[in-house]
Amino acid sequence: MSEARTVHLLRHGATVRPGLLLGHLDVAITAPGIADCVRVAAGVTFTQVVSSDLSRAAACAAALGAPVRHDARWRELDFGAWDGRDPATLPADALAAFWHDPDANPPPGGERWSALVARVAAALADLPDATLAVTHGGAIRAALASACGFDARQVWAFDLPCAALLTLKLWPDTAQIVALRT
Numbered sequence: 001m002s003e004a005r006t007v008h009l010l011r012h013g014a015t016v017r018p019g020l021l022l023g024h025l026d027v028a029i030t031a032p033g034i035a036d037c038v039r040v041a042a043g044v045t046f047t048q049v050v051s052s053d054l055s056r057a058a059a060c061a062a063a064l065g066a067p068v069r070h071d072a073r074w075r076e077l078d079f080g081a082w083d084g085r086d087p088a089t090l091p092a093d094a095l096a097a098f099w100h101d102p103d104a105n106p107p108p109g110g111e112r113w114s115a116l117v118a119r120v121a122a123a124l125a126d127l128p129d130a131t132l133a134v135t136h137g138g139a140i141r142a143a144l145a146s147a148c149g150f151d152a153r154q155v156w157a158f159d160l161p162c163a164a165l166l167t168l169k170l171w172p173d174t175a176q177i178v179a180l181r182t
Helices: 031-041 055-062 092-100 113-125 137-148 172-181
Strands: 005-011 048-051 068-070 131-135 165-170
Touching: 005 031, 005 137, 031 055, 048 055, 055 068, 055 131, 113 137, 137 165
Parallel strands: 005 131, 048 068, 048 131
Antiparallel strands: 005 165
């Protein structure tokens, strides 16, 4: 069995538009949001930084003082017509169906859960040991689904507020088994 890789997944800090469904919509990050990410990242050891190409993640990554490689596969779920909307303004039945089964009930014009998991799984597989990925809540949940075999409903049990940090230890043999079940 080859060596395990340790990867750190950091959710971007607070944005200027909190409480909205922010998928591919590019919104600014707040100065306190950047500071929170810098503070949290100071507690981990990493040799490189990979970031979503959306500015709310990229700005946090840039503040860490290390070279950053941008990778669009680490973007948030594409909420389609719901992107940038307050969930309270959406049809309650459609939103409930999405939260219950995001693969069978994606947002109108948006991305299926399985597509998010597939692109994040590919991005996760490409991360070398000791990498910090600055990304989004949905992408972190998709990484958990891929690496640990959790289904869409199980990953919502994880509280991932802005600037949340998750560290995964990934063994090659385990990753291959999980990939076969996906």
